[in-house]
Amino acid sequence: MFEFEKGSIKFIRGGKYPHCHTVFVDDERRAFIDASSHKDVLTAIDRERQVDILIASHGHEDHTMYNALFPRAQFWVHEQDAPVFLDVENLVDCYAPETEAQRAQWKELIEKVSLYEPRKPDRLLRDGEVLDFGNTHCRVIHTPGHTPGHCAFHFLEDKVLYLGDLDLTQAGPYYGDVNGSLNDIIESLNRIATIEVETYLTAHGEGIFDGDPSYVTRYLGIIEEREERLIDFLSGGAKSLEEITEQGIIYGPPRVVAGFWDLSLSEKAMMKKHLERLKEQGRVVVDNGFFLLAG
Numbered sequence: 001m002f003e004f005e006k007g008s009i010k011f012i013r014g015g016k017y018p019h020c021h022t023v024f025v026d027d028e029r030r031a032f033i034d035a036s037s038h039k040d041v042l043t044a045i046d047r048e049r050q051v052d053i054l055i056a057s058h059g060h061e062d063h064t065m066y067n068a069l070f071p072r073a074q075f076w077v078h079e080q081d082a083p084v085f086l087d088v089e090n091l092v093d094c095y096a097p098e099t100e101a102q103r104a105q106w107k108e109l110i111e112k113v114s115l116y117e118p119r120k121p122d123r124l125l126r127d128g129e130v131l132d133f134g135n136t137h138c139r140v141i142h143t144p145g146h147t148p149g150h151c152a153f154h155f156l157e158d159k160v161l162y163l164g165d166l167d168l169t170q171a172g173p174y175y176g177d178v179n180g181s182l183n184d185i186i187e188s189l190n191r192i193a194t195i196e197v198e199t200y201l202t203a204h205g206e207g208i209f210d211g212d213p214s215y216v217t218r219y220l221g222i223i224e225e226r227e228e229r230l231i232d233f234l235s236g237g238a239k240s241l242e243e244i245t246e247q248g249i250i251y252g253p254p255r256v257v258a259g260f261w262d263l264s265l266s267e268k269a270m271m272k273k274h275l276e277r278l279k280e281q282g283r284v285v286v287d288n289g290f291f292l293l294a295g
Contacts, residue, residue: 001041004201004208007158008136011201011208012037017257018062018114020203023153023162028134031055032073033153033162034203036065043069053133055125057164057203058150059084061091061114068117076131078142079124081149088116094147094177096269105261125151143192145175145185152192159198161211166192168215169205172222172250176269182223182277189220226250230274231283231293238290244271 002024004011012022014037022037024030024045031053035042045051046069054073056063059081067075077085084091088110097103110116125131127142131153141152146165153162166173166189175185197211209215229249233239245268248254254264275291278284285294 004199006160006199007155008133009155009158009160009201012041013207014038018065018109020062020165021201021207023201025053025133025136025138025155027136029053029132031133032070033057034063034164035067035070036063039066039069042066046070055153056081056085057153057162058147059091059094060147060165061110061116063164063203064119065115067119068115074122075119076123076125077121078140078149078151079126080144081147082121082124085119085121087118091116094179096178096265098265127151130156141192141195143185143188145181145183145188146173147177148179148181148184150188154195154197159196159211160201161192161195161197161199162201162203163192164203166216166219167202167204168200168209168219169202170222172226173219174266174270175273176266178269180269180273182270182273186220186223189216192216193220226270227274227278230271231278234284234291234293238287238292240290241268241272241275244275244291 002010003013008025008027010024010026012024014021020034020036022035023033030051032051033055034057035054051070051073054067055076092106095106097106125140129140131138137156139154141154143150143152173185175182193213193216199211200209226249233247245264250270251263251267256262283294284291
């Protein structure tokens with residue numbers, strides 16, 4: 001049932017999207033962080049003894065899939081992501097659908113596949129506060145970038161750090177939402193690399209890592225690699241955003257995921273953030289809608 005256990009911290013592996021892994025805090029006050037892993041396992045735990053708290057590491061639909069199964073539990077989220085849990089339209093807005101058809105498809109995916117149900121948070125989390133589960137204490141680490149309210153959770157006694165969607169995968173970080181931030185995610189990764197722990201847990205991919213900060217720096221380095229490939233492409237002359245997107249620097253050739261979402265739209269959104277950052281640094285300029293290296 002649990003692939004990792006240390007103290008009261010237990011790891012429940014989930015599948016691919018719309019699922020994710022779950023951290024179960026089995027203490028005087030029981031909690032699930034990101035209750036989207038395995039319906040039967042989660043409900044069995046609750047039948048054994050009620051789960052008191054649901055925590056979402058951030059405001060994406062694949063992290064709250066089974067929340068509705070636990071109506072008696074309190075729901076805790078970071079204050080900056082709270083709006084997406086109140087109304088599905090707020091969540092759809094994060095993905096910047098370009099047509100009404102895309103908007104309808106996102107809404108159907110979120111509601112029918114990811115089982116989204118609006119829920120008002122009972123507690124708004126803030127950076128640095130310590131959550132008390134009984135014998136287990138957890139510090140909230142606000143790690144924006146993936147979303148504005150993304151958080152990591154540092155279990156102090158057990159020296160475990162749950163990173164949510166800073167998932168240390170080979171695919172690298174995602175910051176393509178409308179309110180995602182490249183600069184923030186870089187700052188967040190630099191911050192968590194300084195926290196000394198014995199184990200990292202993540203919401204996707206392998207999920208369980210030794211607490212070696214080189215995993216974080218490697219993951220952070222993927223952002224730099226993307227930027228280097230972008231600069232190399234621009235060294236060949238001025239390029240439009242469409243030409244840059246077609247290069248597939250992040251995701252490769254265009255492909256569709258979740259039945260309708262063209263990954264080139266995410267590619268475009270993230271490349272725009274890289275270009276904006278390079279403009280702020282004075283390394284790229286824009287001429288009549290084309291991007292070229294400065295100087």
